[in-house]
Amino acid sequence: MSETKKIPVVSKSVLIPFILVTSLFALWGFANAVTDPMVQAFKKVLELSNSQAAWVQMAFYGGYFCMALPAAMFMRKYSYKVGILIGLGLYAVGALLFYPAAITEQFWFFLLGLYILTFGLAFLETAANPYALAMGAKETATQRLNLAQAFNPIGLIAGLFIAQQFVLKKLQSDDIENFSALDEASKVLIKTSDLLVIRNPYVILGLVIIGVFILFIVSKMPQAKDENGMPSIGVTFAALGKNKKYVLGVLAQILYVGAQIMCWTYIYQYAEAMEMDSVTAGYYQMAAFVIFTIGRVIGTYMLRFMSPGKLLMYFAILAMVCVVGTIWMPEMIGLYCLVGTSFFMSLMFPTIYGIALGDLTEEQSKVGSAGLVMAIVGGALMPKLQGIIIDAGGNGVNDVTIAGVSEVNFSFILPLLCFIYIAWYGMKVYKEHESKIA
Helix, strand or coil: CHHHHHCCCCCHHHHHHHHHHHHHHHHHHHHHHHHHHHHHHHHHHCCCCHHHHCHHHHHHHHHHHHHHHHHHHHHHHCCHHHHHHHHHHHHHHHHHCHHHHHHHCCHHHHHHHHHHHHHHHHHHHHHHHHHHHHCCCHHHHHHHHHHHHCCHHHHHHHHHHHHHHHCHHHCHHHHCCCHHHCCHHHHHHHHHHHHHHHHHHHHHHHHHHHHHHHHHHCCCCCCCCCCCCCCCHHHHHHHHHHCHHHHHHHHHHHHHHHHHHHHHHCHHHHHHCCCCCHHHHHHHHHHHHHHHHHHHHHHHHHCCCCCHHHHHHHHHHHHHHHHHHHHHCCHHHHHHHHHHHHHHHCCHHHHHHHHHHCCCCHHHHHHHHHHHHHHHHHHHHHHHHHHHHHHHHCCCCCCCEECCEEHHHHCCHHHHHHHHHHHHHHHHHHHHHHHHHC
16 A cells, blocks of 8 residues: 555656646536536527436537447547547537527527537547546556546636526516516517527637647647557457446446436526526535545545545435435425535545446446447436436426425436446445455
């Protein structure tokens, strides 16, 4: 244990490349945070139901699922740097598509922009996560990924701030008490204005990404290690399929991402049930992101003294306690519990990632990383299911009562089930792998 402590998490020789790669974690965090409030924004502006508005998350997280494996196949042949450049290019194109989408005023065009944007994010995550793991000793790999992922919440906070101050606050459709009751001409004018408001942060983001793209082109990055003697893809898939820790980790990641997006996206609907406006609800989401950041820092430090599986199990159990409070505690206490869940979610993504890829070779990690990025599809599927539960009694958020609570409260049964599995996975990893080493 004393020897492991002496191994640097990031060596000086790769410090600058590591900082550049770490910036990517903030950039996709920004995209995630800007997009979550858009579910509520599109619902208001285009008069959609909860399940219809959830197509925003379907497009956003569905893009990850479709592009992660092609991205991994590409990076088997080329370097991580080339994969990052392609990712940044697609990210910029998807964001800039919001300009023509706002002109046409078509919901599907905005969804297309998000879909292409997340093609880019799939490339970035498929490259950056295993790249961060590989930039140093295996003993400190999970700590290193948690350190890089600690910058993800900075992007989340910045993205939410932009969404709240420059989108939600400026939506005229949200200021009018009964937008649906307006005459058609008034609605068209407001709709046109609001869609331009939604467009602006994405277009500016696209221009920023072009700047980052240029920065990566001119920077020298370390090469991947296993470029020669690459096994066939069939052999790699077979090896991954036999690795139970990896396969169960992919399922844990699907459920974690689903739980995270549900707990963040539906803060707005939870607050709506309490007759709270979207801007005020945004402050609670901001608090969730700040708590998430603090949790990530504390969790990364705790990994120096506790094994990843054991810590994952404890954090998942405490997240379950918070979600139970979200479902069955009254109004503000339930909202505080929902915000508090973010502290315990903070450690989960990079820790599951590190555990699942921990025993793999460099070549297996490139393909295995794709499976873990494809697992982000949980963020597309689970919120859609939650939207269907919330719509059980109509387009409102508390039309009916289920198990003694409103439908929006009961819908958080889905993240609860996700955390139960993650706690089990952490316990299994600790008992079967980590306790033997200790």
